[in-house]
Amino acid sequence: KVVAIATSARGVPLEVMRVVLLGRTLDRRLRQGAFTAADAPRLRAAFEKAFAGLDLRVVRAALKDVLTGVSGLKSAAVKSAREVAGHPTDPEAVNQAEPTVQAGATQVQHALDRPEMLELFAKFDRRVDEALARA
Numbered sequence: 001k002v003v004a005i006a007t008s009a010r011g012v013p014l015e016v017m018r019v020v021l022l023g024r025t026l027d028r029r030l031r032q033g034a035f036t037a038a039d040a041p042r043l044r045a046a047f048e049k050a051f052a053g054l055d056l057r058v059v060r061a062a063l064k065d066v067l068t069g070v071s072g073l074k075s076a077a078v079k080s081a082r083e084v085a086g087h088p089t090d091p092e093a094v095n096q097a098e099p100t101v102q103a104g105a106t107q108v109q110h111a112l113d114r115p116e117m118l119e120l121f122a123k124f125d126r127r128v129d130e131a132l133a134r135a
Helices: 002-009 014-033 037-052 057-069 073-086 091-095 100-110 115-132
Strands: none
Touching: 014 037, 014 057, 014 115, 037 115, 057 115
8 A cells, every 4th residue: 555655646645644634533532542443433434524525625735745845755665665565574674764755754744733734633633523423
């Protein structure tokens, strides 16, 4: 999946945001102590509903600028993904990502910390909570 995301220039911002939002949603529910395996289908449905209705123009613009601004990010990400896939039990393979990938990750994090992105995250969290309450 990492290779597919890294090689899909058009879908990268959307897929990056999907992964970020899914991770944030799961982390938030786990921290609240309100999540069990039995809740997974309901949470997944709420996530999909909230994601489908979200205006992602801000996200696409911010992440596209970042991802296209890092020279060699695509090839470095593919190389790192292949190395990790070749050594799935070696934690060092994961930790020794290409410097270009590390730089790209840092820039993506800065983009995600922008006020408009934080506002989008808060709105998304509310939408997930509302969808869960209705389910």
